[in-house]
Amino acid sequence: MKTLWTRPAKLRRGLAVLLTAPLLAAPALAISAYGPAASAQVAAGGNFTARVFASGAHLLHATAKGEEPISQPDDITSLHGDIFVGFQNGVGPQGQASQTGNLDSTVVEFNLSGLPIGQWDVVGKCDGLTADPLTGQVIATVNEDARSSIYLLSPATASVVHYRYNQALPSKGGTDAISIYHGMVLISASAPGTTGKGAPQPAYPAVYRATFDAATGIATMHPLFFDEAQATVATTTSASLGTAQHLALTDPDSNEDVPAFAARFAGDFMLTSQGDKEQIFVHDAATPAQSLSVLALSGSVDDTAWASDRTGAIYTTDNSDNTVYRITGAFQRGEVLVAATPCDANGAPATCPGPGFPPNYLGELNPRTGSIVRAPLSGPDVAAQGMIFLP
Numbered sequence: 001m002k003t004l005w006t007r008p009a010k011l012r013r014g015l016a017v018l019l020t021a022p023l024l025a026a027p028a029l030a031i032s033a034y035g036p037a038a039s040a041q042v043a044a045g046g047n048f049t050a051r052v053f054a055s056g057a058h059l060l061h062a063t064a065k066g067e068e069p070i071s072q073p074d075d076i077t078s079l080h081g082d083i084f085v086g087f088q089n090g091v092g093p094q095g096q097a098s099q100t101g102n103l104d105s106t107v108v109e110f111n112l113s114g115l116p117i118g119q120w121d122v123v124g125k126c127d128g129l130t131a132d133p134l135t136g137q138v139i140a141t142v143n144e145d146a147r148s149s150i151y152l153l154s155p156a157t158a159s160v161v162h163y164r165y166n167q168a169l170p171s172k173g174g175t176d177a178i179s180i181y182h183g184m185v186l187i188s189a190s191a192p193g194t195t196g197k198g199a200p201q202p203a204y205p206a207v208y209r210a211t212f213d214a215a216t217g218i219a220t221m222h223p224l225f226f227d228e229a230q231a232t233v234a235t236t237t238s239a240s241l242g243t244a245q246h247l248a249l250t251d252p253d254s255n256e257d258v259p260a261f262a263a264r265f266a267g268d269f270m271l272t273s274q275g276d277k278e279q280i281f282v283h284d285a286a287t288p289a290q291s292l293s294v295l296a297l298s299g300s301v302d303d304t305a306w307a308s309d310r311t312g313a314i315y316t317t318d319n320s321d322n323t324v325y326r327i328t329g330a331f332q333r334g335e336v337l338v339a340a341t342p343c344d345a346n347g348a349p350a351t352c353p354g355p356g357f358p359p360n361y362l363g364e365l366n367p368r369t370g371s372i373v374r375a376p377l378s379g380p381d382v383a384a385q386g387m388i389f390l391p
Contacts, residue, residue: 048329048362050379053315054114056087056106056322061121063102070106073317073324075177075303076386077138079131079155082117083110083315084138085324085386086126093145093174093191095124107140109155110324120160122151128187129386130178141175145191148174150210150219163212163219170223171204172196177254177303181269184286185210188252188271192227199250200227206252207271209286224286227252231280231292234265236368238296247294250346251275254303262306263334264367265293274300275346279370297370300345301338303387304365307331316362317386325382327362331389336365339384340372359383 060067072088087106090098097103105126109118124142131138138153148169152161169175169189176190187208192199205223212219227249233240253274258265258281268281277297284290305314314327314337340363343352353359360383363372 047376047378048314048327050325050327050362050377050382052114052323052380053326054083054085054110054116054324056108059106059108059116059119061089061104061106061119063100063104065101068100068102070108071322072319073322074127074319074386075129076315076317076324076388077129077131078315078388078390079133079136079138081112082155083112083324083388083390084108084129084131085110085317086129086140087322088125088127088319091125093125093127093143094147094194095143105140105142107138107153114324118155118158120153122153122160122162124149127190128175128177130180132180132185134180134183139178139185141178141187144174144176146174146194150175150187152212161214161217163217166218166220169205169208169221171206171227173199173204175208176252179255179257179269181257181285185212186224186255186269186285187221188255189227190252192250192252200248202226202228204228206247206249206273206280207255207269207282225280225282225290225292229292231294233296234281234293235296235370237370245294247273247278247280247292249273249276249278249280251344254301256304259306259308261308261334262336262367268293270304272301272304274302274341274344277301277345279304295367295370297365297372299363299372300341300343300348301363301365301372302341302344302360302385303339305337305387305389307333307335307337307389308391309333312389312391314362314387314389316382316384316388318360318383319385320359320383323380325380325384327377327382336367337375337387337389338363338365338372339387340374341385360385 056070070087104121127144128141140151171189171192173191173194176188192204204227207224208221254272265281281293342357
């Protein structure tokens with residue numbers, strides 16, 4: 001694998017640009033003509049309201065041609081009360097330069113008032129972002145299709161360390177979402193087959209466990225399970241419920257640590273295969289007792305979040321309008337919310353959105369049947385993508 005090397009990451013502190021709009025009630029959302037039938041637009045927790053939390057519109061980052069605005073927020077995480085967002089800035093999925101020649105993504109730290117308080121550039125397209133509260137680090141993967149690598153950012157010391165992988169990834173693709181699960185750094189093996197045989201393949205890992213050697217700057221990747229691993233059917237409406245089948249994953253993407261209060265799959269590690277419209281739940285991950293379950297979804301999704309209380313909020317990125325939104329409402333503890341992404345399903349039309357394939361939206365997922373319905377949302381029209389729930 002060709003290794004990407006970077007100039008020192010650029011840090012800006014004390015940014016004074018106010019990004020938030022006033023947190024006032026916004027006009028009711030007009031449902032898109034491409035949206036699902038009104039009878040499906042019900043969420044167990046009740047109605048929700050979206051408001052602008054932050055935007056990249058007035059933030060700049062340095063490039064070889066001078067400063068330019070940041071754009072395209074994607075993954076999102078939180079650490080010690082602050083929120084971190086990766087802005088992709090038009091960089092391609094293999095690290096190709098943007099239309100302006102830019103090669104860097106920008107990770108921005110916001111406080112809970114939506115003010116930017118830290119900023120770092122990393123070479124490549126930042127598609128995965130998470131935080132490890134035990135180490136105080138933010139972890140970012142770049143280039144989800146190929147030529148991938150990983151960064152460890154330490155906001156407290158303003159340090160950024162770039163790691164290359166120990167080998168060309170055996171999944172022949174890139175890396176994407178990251179979760180800290182029982183102390184392990186687990187990373188989705190995205191876009192399998194980009195540089196090899198088309199997916200699925202039994203030798204392509206679906207998820208990697210990464211370990212880091214600070215002395216060498218190498219992250220060693222250990223397969224957790226593979227794209228054609230055996231899994232138990234968990235969709236309660238399926239005639240195959242409880243039987244074993246071989247997976248055929250083509251699009252490992254987002255992943256999550258399922259919270260202990262979840263109504264189903266509590267404590268498991270979860271991988272979403274976005275294009276395949278499936279979620280895979282790993283019980284006893286990385287132990288001899290490891291086992292997999294697969295839930296078929298009614299649609300494609302990106303991030304998933306479990307509500308931990310009624311008065312918390314979802315923070316979600318909207319890649320299309322360079323905005324981060326805060327969504328509040330009467331959540332139910334354990335309620336499963338998803339960023340529904342119809343245009344990312346395998347078989348979606350080349351021209352999308354379109355009839356039957358609406359823009360991204362906030363959905364509610366039934367963890368037993370896999371059914372997704374649109375959550376009733378007032379305020380701006382949010383095309384949800386990266387998403388977290390904070391109590």
